[in-house]
Amino acid sequence: MGKFNFISTEIPGVLVIEPTVFGDSRGYFMETFEEREFAAAGIKGPFVQDNQSKSSKGVLRGLHFQKEHTQGKLVRVVSGEVFDVAVDCRPNSETFGKWVGVTLSAENKKQFYIPQGFAHGFLVLSDEAEFTYKCTDFYDPSSEGGVKWDDPDIGIVWPEIDGEIRLSAKDSVHKGFKEQDYAFFERW
Numbered sequence: 001m002g003k004f005n006f007i008s009t010e011i012p013g014v015l016v017i018e019p020t021v022f023g024d025s026r027g028y029f030m031e032t033f034e035e036r037e038f039a040a041a042g043i044k045g046p047f048v049q050d051n052q053s054k055s056s057k058g059v060l061r062g063l064h065f066q067k068e069h070t071q072g073k074l075v076r077v078v079s080g081e082v083f084d085v086a087v088d089c090r091p092n093s094e095t096f097g098k099w100v101g102v103t104l105s106a107e108n109k110k111q112f113y114i115p116q117g118f119a120h121g122f123l124v125l126s127d128e129a130e131f132t133y134k135c136t137d138f139y140d141p142s143s144e145g146g147v148k149w150d151d152p153d154i155g156i157v158w159p160e161i162d163g164e165i166r167l168s169a170k171d172s173v174h175k176g177f178k179e180q181d182y183a184f185f186e187r188w
Contacts, residue, residue: 003031006041009100014086014118015041016102017074017111018149025097028118029090032076033134035125043113047074047134052056053123055131058163060149062121062171067184068143069114072136080129081105083159090117091182104131105167117185123158123165146174 005011019030033044055061063085065071075084085101102112103125114120122131147154149167154177158165 002037003034004037004041009102011086011088011095011098013042013113013115014100015043015113017041017099017108017113019111020069020075021109022025023184032090032111033074034180035046038074045071045134047136047137049138050132051135052078052130052132052137056166057127058161058166059123060121060123060158060165060167060171061062061131063119063147063149063174064121064171065089065119065145065147065185066137066140067145067151069137069140070185072116073114073120073133073141074111075114075120075122075131076109076111077104077106077134078079078130078132079106080126081107081123082124082126082129082131084122085116085120087154087157087177088117089180089182090146090185092186093117096104096179096182097154101156109155119145121149123139125159125161128172144170145180147173147180148174148176151176
């Protein structure tokens with residue numbers, strides 16, 4: 001038996017990953033990544049950059065992508081809880097414009113794999129959340145792109161929270177899904 005349970009979603013290539021957790025009265029231990037098992041599940045790196053953020057309740061980060069140096073992301077929450085979303089931006093895909101979301105928390109220890117060619121974002125559901133992720137390419141600020149988080153053409157059903165959704169200045173001006181040119185994702 002492997003150390004991970006790889007769960008397919010409605011969008012091929014987007015996976016929810018459940019680690020095997022070994023716990024006792026002292027706490028727990030788990031592996032969060034093992035190259036051979038992930039490669040066997042279709043998640044091929046290399047992963048070249050790790051990132052971590054801390055946000056408070058109601059913060060929505062996204063929906064982000066890079067036009068060049070596109071990134072596959074392996075994401076998880078180390079404290080708190082978020083609702084994490086992947087939107088297929090690959091024009092040649094049968095699921096172009098579709099989204100899938102999953103609740104990630106320190107408690108459920110699930111991970112989410114978002115392949116290259118997707119926009120990604122998350123909403124913090126707990127008072128605070130620390131979010132960490134591995135990327136398959138380096139961050140390139142000159143290549144940033146994004147999609148409006150509440151675009152009705154995508155129709156993401158975000159969980160309701162007490163209070164307002166809070167966006168960065170950059171995230172508040174993203175264009176809608178149909179206003180984008182996704183030619184840069186045609187290779188995925």
